[in-house]
Amino acid sequence: MDDDAGVSWRFVSAAATGTSHRRTDTPCQDRCAAAVIASADGGEVFVGVVSDGAGSAAFAERGAAFVCERLPALARDALAASSDLDALSDEAVRTWFLMLRDELRRFAGESDAELREFSATALLAVASDHQTLCAAVGDGAVVVRQGTARPFEVALWPEGGEYANQTYFLTDATAAERIAIRRFDGVSDVIAFSDGLQQLALERATRSAFEPFFAPLVRTVRESDAPPADLARSLAAYLDSDAINARTDDDKALVVGCRTAAA
Amino acid sequence: MDQNAQTPYEEERAVTTASGFESIEFAENPEPRCACMLLLDTSGSMQGAPIAALNLGLRSFKDELLTDPLAAKRVDVAVMTFGDGPQLVADFTDAANFMPPELRAGGLTPMGAAIWDALGRLTARKESYRTNGIAYYRPWIFLITDGEPTDEYQTAAKSIREGEERGAFSFYGVGVGEANMAKLAEIAPPNRPPVKLDGLRFRDLFVWLSKSMRTVSHSVVGQTIALEPPGWTTTLA
Numbered sequence: 084m085d086d087d088a089g090v091s092w093r094f095v096s097a098a099a100t101g102t103s104h105r106r107t108d109t110p111c112q113d114r115c116a117a118a119v120i121a122s123a124d125g126g127e128v129f130v131g132v133v134s135d136g137a138g139s140a141a142f143a144e145r146g147a148a149f150v151c152e153r154l155p156a157l158a159r160d161a162l163a164a165s166s167d168l169d170a171l172s173d174e175a176v177r178t179w180f181l182m183l184r185d186e187l188r189r190f191a192g193e194s195d196a197e198l199r200e201f202s203a204t205a206l207l208a209v210a211s212d213h214q215t216l217c218a219a220v221g222d223g224a225v226v227v228r229q230g231t232a233r234p235f236e237v238a239l240w241p242e243g244g245e246y247a248n249q250t251y252f253l254t255d256a257t258a259a260e261r262i263a264i265r266r267f268d269g270v271s272d273v274i275a276f277s278d279g280l281q282q283l284a285l286e287r288a289t290r291s292a293f294e295p296f297f298a299p300l301v302r303t304v305r306e307s308d309a310p311p312a313d314l315a316r317s318l319a320a321y322l323d324s325d326a327i328n329a330r331t332d333d334d335k336a337l338v339v340g341c342r343t344a345a346a
Numbered sequence: 347m348d349q350n351a352q353t354p355y356e357e358e359r360a361v362t363t364a365s366g367f368e369s370i371e372f373a374e375n376p377e378p379r380c381a382c383m384l385l386l387d388t389s390g391s392m393q394g395a396p397i398a399a400l401n402l403g404l405r406s407f408k409d410e411l412l413t414d415p416l417a418a419k420r421v422d423v424a425v426m427t428f429g430d431g432p433q434l435v436a437d438f439t440d441a442a443n444f445m446p447p448e449l450r451a452g453g454l455t456p457m458g459a460a461i462w463d464a465l466g467r468l469t470a471r472k473e474s475y476r477t478n479g480i481a482y483y484r485p486w487i488f489l490i491t492d493g494e495p496t497d498e499y500q501t502a503a504k505s506i507r508e509g510e511e512r513g514a515f516s517f518y519g520v521g522v523g524e525a526n527m528a529k530l531a532e533i534a535p536p537n538r539p540p541v542k543l544d545g546l547r548f549r550d551l552f553v554w555l556s557k558s559m560r561t562v563s564h565s566v567v568g569q570t571i572a573l574e575p576p577g578w579t580t581t582l583a
Contacts, residue, residue: 245482247482247483248483282377286479289479290479
């Protein structure tokens with residue numbers, strides 16, 4: 084979690100190891116990151132990233148950690164001067180994803196490993212006061228709300244193929260074709276989460292966001308006066324609670340950003 | 347049974363059996379499903395000890411699945427027998443609601459027709475998952491026989507192989523006693539040849555199957571599913 088909390092965004096991020104990983108002594112392979120970038124033009128941009136390392140990949144958690152370190156850094160470079168997301172093209176975001184894959188390949192090469200050993204998904208949300216950009220390869224989802232009185236809306240639905248235990252990875256040869264990008268006019272809240280939470284957060288039948296999951300989550304982030312580190316700790320504890328673990332035994336990661344100016 | 351009129355099996359042609367009421371089941375249990383179609387030979391030759399062991403095995407299957415709360419909700423079991431014609435004795439339901447049927451032996455071995463029927467029902471089940479917004483894993487078809495098909499089975503075999511290749515399901519063939527393993531091998535996909543049950547160790551077989559289904563129903567993205575080696579098989583001569 085980043086310390087440079089801005090004035091216009093309240094955010095939190097946390098990950099928790101799934102019970103199945105704990106049983107088999109596998110490390111948590113979900114990672115997340117959240118930060119606010121203060122651009123030179125005075126604007127602030129929220130950046131949230133979630134990455135889920137593949138269960139089958141030897142260095143999945145390193146792949147996921149790499150995504151969560153590099154995507155915010157790339158966003159920070161691109162938005163240092165201006166917080167105007169109109170100036171950030173879809174093509175530029177696509178290039179970030181593909182650059183990351185190249186970097187991961189080099190990174191893998193240095194450890195004498197194959198790129199696929201670092202297989203991980205990538206979810207990105209970038210939000211200014213006026214615009215939001217969501218991008219993803221693989222499953223997990225991004226949910227947004229365009230105003231605190233509005234319903235939550237699925238910005239990017241999990242992509243993966245026919246079966247529940249299948250998905251696409253940033254490291255796939257076909258990653259370039261799998262990058263999904265969507266833009267919204269100024270949102271008040273943006274949430275990104277890994278597939279471990281899909282079962283609780285999404286209603287597949289209607290392809291919609293499950294309001295009873297998101298409403299209290301966002302309300303807590305908005306209304307809490309706890310220091311950011313404490314808020315992150317309580318979110319991590321919630322993600323590891325019996326209520327959540329009864330519904331999923333997978334790792335889970337969650338990033339929430341709320342624009343306080345839009346309250 | 348005359349199966350010569352059969353046209354090649356196609357997913358698109360399968361009839362959905364959705365009634366509307368079935369959605370209630372999915373509202374009650376929205377967990378992702380792993381369908382497991384048991385295709386069981388109940389021909390006359392299964393009479394006596396074999397059918398008793400098979401029935402006991404089915405009960406162990408349920409008991410084992412229930413020891414795992416997620417598997418109990420996610421493993422979607424159906425039982426189709428072939429003896430006196432193909433017969434769906436238990437339609438798809440989650441393991442928690444699965445009632446192991448008491449099977450009786452009798453009749454011939456209409457395996458081709460049973461496979462045919464099973465494939466159609468599996469496709470329909472996938473369709474109702476999709477209609478009801480239920481995520482699902484690759485289904486399993488698990489066939490057990492102690493004989494050989496007494497009907498036309500080549501078209502069904504072709505559909506099994508094509509389906510496997512498409513990734514529509516995974517097919518497992520198990521022979522018992524005097525089963526014709528060569529014919530079973532014509533049906534099973536080349537990458538997963540049939541295995542022979544050691545004696546009447548149905549219970550061990552079903553415990554293994556429940557463990558495997560548990561593994562699948564807990565599997566996550568990108569994970570290679572490592573199944574325990576079956577301890578209930580015998581080496582083929």
